[in-house]
Amino acid sequence: MNAIDIEKLTKEYRSGFWGKRVRVLSQLDLTVCQGEIFGYLGPNGAGKTTTLKLLIGLVRPTSGEARVLGQPLGDVRTKQRIGFLPEQPYFYEYLTGRELLNFYGQLVGLPQPDRKERIEKLARQLRIETRLDLPLRKYSKGMLQRLGLAQALINDPELLLFDEPMSGLDPVGRREVRDLLLGLKEKGKTVFFSSHVIPDVEMLCDRVGILVSGRLVAQGPLDEILGAQVAPIEITVSHVPSEVSQELEHLLLTRPASKGERLILTVKDEDALAELLARLGEAKGTVHSVIPQRESLEEYFLRHVQPRESP
Amino acid sequence: MRIAAIALNTFMEAVRDRILYAILVFALVMLAGSTVLVTVSVGGEEKIIKDMGLACISIFGSLIAIFLGIGLVSKEIEKRTVYTVLSKPIHRYQFALGKYLGLVLTLLVNVSVMALGLIGLSYFWEGFASPRLLLAVLFIFLELMLVTALALLFSTFSSPTLSAIFTLCLFVAGHLSADLRLFAARFGGGLVGTAAEGLYFLLPNLSRLDFKEQAVYGAAVDPGALALSFLYAVFYISALVLTAMAIFQRRDFR
Numbered sequence: 299m300n301a302i303d304i305e306k307l308t309k310e311y312r313s314g315f316w317g318k319r320v321r322v323l324s325q326l327d328l329t330v331c332q333g334e335i336f337g338y339l340g341p342n343g344a345g346k347t348t349t350l351k352l353l354i355g356l357v358r359p360t361s362g363e364a365r366v367l368g369q370p371l372g373d374v375r376t377k378q379r380i381g382f383l384p385e386q387p388y389f390y391e392y393l394t395g396r397e398l399l400n401f402y403g404q405l406v407g408l409p410q411p412d413r414k415e416r417i418e419k420l421a422r423q424l425r426i427e428t429r430l431d432l433p434l435r436k437y438s439k440g441m442l443q444r445l446g447l448a449q450a451l452i453n454d455p456e457l458l459l460f461d462e463p464m465s466g467l468d469p470v471g472r473r474e475v476r477d478l479l480l481g482l483k484e485k486g487k488t489v490f491f492s493s494h495v496i497p498d499v500e501m502l503c504d505r506v507g508i509l510v511s512g513r514l515v516a517q518g519p520l521d522e523i524l525g526a527q528v529a530p531i532e533i534t535v536s537h538v539p540s541e542v543s544q545e546l547e548h549l550l551l552t553r554p555a556s557k558g559e560r561l562i563l564t565v566k567d568e569d570a571l572a573e574l575l576a577r578l579g580e581a582k583g584t585v586h587s588v589i590p591q592r593e594s595l596e597e598y599f600l601r602h603v604q605p606r607e608s609p
Numbered sequence: 610m611r612i613a614a615i616a617l618n619t620f621m622e623a624v625r626d627r628i629l630y631a632i633l634v635f636a637l638v639m640l641a642g643s644t645v646l647v648t649v650s651v652g653g654e655e656k657i658i659k660d661m662g663l664a665c666i667s668i669f670g671s672l673i674a675i676f677l678g679i680g681l682v683s684k685e686i687e688k689r690t691v692y693t694v695l696s697k698p699i700h701r702y703q704f705a706l707g708k709y710l711g712l713v714l715t716l717l718v719n720v721s722v723m724a725l726g727l728i729g730l731s732y733f734w735e736g737f738a739s740p741r742l743l744l745a746v747l748f749i750f751l752e753l754m755l756v757t758a759l760a761l762l763f764s765t766f767s768s769p770t771l772s773a774i775f776t777l778c779l780f781v782a783g784h785l786s787a788d789l790r791l792f793a794a795r796f797g798g799g800l801v802g803t804a805a806e807g808l809y810f811l812l813p814n815l816s817r818l819d820f821k822e823q824a825v826y827g828a829a830v831d832p833g834a835l836a837l838s839f840l841y842a843v844f845y846i847s848a849l850v851l852t853a854m855a856i857f858q859r860r861d862f863r
Contacts, residue, residue, distance in 0.1 A: 356692060356696075375698060377696060378698040382693065382696035383693075384693060384696075393618075397621075401618055402697060404611070405615075405694065449693055450696075
């Protein structure tokens with residue numbers, strides 16, 4: 299069973315005085331496997347938040363269907379197994395962090411002793427234990443985000459739906475959230491999160507989906523989406539005798555570029571790389587780095603987003 | 610347990626809101642102020658106190674019911690707090706009902722405080738507190754529950770400002786609906802008459818829930834009319850809350 303199965307899901311909102319229909323999501327087909335981290339990428343206004351709201355039952359689909367953890371959309375009992383973090387979460391400002399988490403603990407039906415224990419554990423894990431008794435109006439944006447993650451995890455859910463989980467966080471916070479997501483995956487949880495920050499997705503996700511203007515333009519493992527074309531490899535070396543470098547030229551894709559004492563060599567594939575490295579070893583040259591030059595998600599993203607955004 | 614959690618959270622919001630205390634303190638000051646009127650009047654002191662006291666409870670209670678009621682659901686949607694709450698295993702109707710019960714609890718506490726003040730004053734001037742006074746307070750409370758249900762209903766589909774206008778209109782109309790019937794009778798049937806008659810049955814008849822006169826002047830209370838008024842309130846409130854729950858169950862949270 300997949301964690302999420304979406305079939306031809308379409309959402310239209312009525313807006314304005316005459317109730318004009320605006321389509322925000324169009325014929326979406328998407329699958330999220332159990333135990334994976336799935337990154338949902340797209341520019342602002344692409345329909346990422348609408349997809350998440352459909353999955354958690356805050357809005358109803360215009361047409362199409364989806365199953366979450368094997369159950370149809372809007373099934374209340376399934377929510378016991380889901381954790382949801384909205385974009386820029388807002389909470390009751392008159393409560394303290396502890397009171398808020400206690401409230402959510404009651405909503406998921408945790409009995410009192412477990413609730414207390416769970417709140418302490420999550421507060422430690424998300425490093426908000428010192429702020430837990432402050433009213434929320436005194437929380438910083440980053441602290442609210444952490445509290446949002448804590449409330450999403452209060453019921454120890456199998457599936458996590460996070461809308462922009464890294465927004466509002468400083469670099470340390472981003473790193474912590476990345477580690478948190480990887481930790482959740484290790485425990486066998488499924489994470490579905492939206493983001494427009496490409497490096498986060500690139501670093502974390504098993505598979506990604508790319509949404510542009512309400513339509514899915516790509517879905518699959520990152521390597522598959524990006525690695526369709528030949529991936530050259532770049533090697534930085536020094537102390538290579540000139541006769542050796544001439545001898546190696548037939549392996550190179552482009553002319554060697556020099557950067558101070560160092561030479562930058564580009565080969566077309568791994569076989570060429572092996573031969574080059576063997577020859578350099580014999581000649582006692584120094585290898586500084588070997589970097590595969592695959593197209594970054596950012597380049598891919600720009601290539602697909604821009605033509606659609608600017609007619 | 611989930612409905613109770615929502616209700617207690619709503620109560621907590623009111624308890625931590627300064628406006629509520631301002632209203633309550635003002636009401637108690639007004640109540641105490643009625644004793645000033647007593648000193649300048651000749652005879653009928655306890656009537657003035659009861660009259661003023663019951664009016665205070667009714668007016669300030671209505672203020673709380675309308676102004677907290679209109680924000681009950683719409684504020685949660687506007688501030689997006691509803692997203693995380695509804696992502697938990699809770700039905701939407703449970704949420705709407707919990708919000709309603711939370712405000713009813715808030716009103717119960719407020720009305721109790723004001724009623725205790727009034728009973729204390731009445732005891733001081735008369736030497737005893739008439740049970741009719743409590744009866745009048747009970748029906749004021751029922752009226753407040755009805756007004757809260759109206760505010761809740763409007764707040765499930767419109768903005769706080771519109772909800773306030775709608776609720777205030779119906780509140781006023783509800784007190785005047787007996788006149789509507791007179792109006793209908795004058796037309797004696799016909800289109801306008803039938804429309805006025807229909808409106809009379811549709812609008813909440815708040816004057817039915819008014820037992821202040823009996824409490825102040827000690828007039829006899831007809832048990833049949835009392836029971837009928839009570840049933841009327843219960844029925845009307847249930848219909849409003851159920852409709853609010855049904856609307857809330859269907860709407861999208863963009």
